[in-house]
């Protein structure tokens with residue numbers, strides 16, 4: 602699976618996607634991430650990528666020509682299954698969207714910055730607009746990193762234990778159960794005995810009950826959705 606990411610701050614995307622599971626996925630050839638510096642397509646001596654907004658108002662807007670130049674240069678080489686714009690006014694990211702996108706081959710992500718991108722770029726090129734939650738970030742780069750991580754880890758072979766993504770919180774509309782490791786007694790606090798019993802079936806049932814209880818208490822909204830399906 603290949604991601605191309607267009608940004609004015611490439612540095613923000615390097616580190617988050619170059620360690621741990623994402624780096625291993627790249628090393629294994631399962632994931633490719635190419636970050637494109639929009640400034641290379643900037644206008645004039647100063648490689649301008651933003652400008653004042655028509656109609657007045659504070660904040661700069663990303664100009665259409667550099668974005669179109671960068672996007673067109675990528676489209677010459679391949680087509681994309683999705684052209685995603687990261688923006689607070691997009692569709693809120695959920696596990697289901699990640700599952701869906703993990704089946705694609707080529708995804709192009711455009712990171713918004715400043716007040717956002719000229720709306721004509723959205724109209725002409727963007728097929729999906731995604732927000733990672735109801736709060737405002739100073740740019741779409743961290744959201745793009747979140748997207749690549751959340752999607753990339755679902756590619757078969759990326760996670761060590763291939764089944765483990767299936768047990769994630771949200772994957773079946775339930776939060777994950779609590780987990781413990783050694784020592785069994787830490788500062789007088791004991792690990793639930795059932796986990797030491799070796800009884801796989803009982804442990805499975807206990808984990809499910811814990812998941813249900815956590816979901817009811819912490820996320821009644823998810824619990825309601827779970828009961829409907």
Ligand code: 6GU
Nearest residue numbers: 687688733734736738744
């Ligand atoms: Cl995708 N971008 C920005 N700038 N802020 C956000 C966001 C995206 N998602 C949540 N907040």
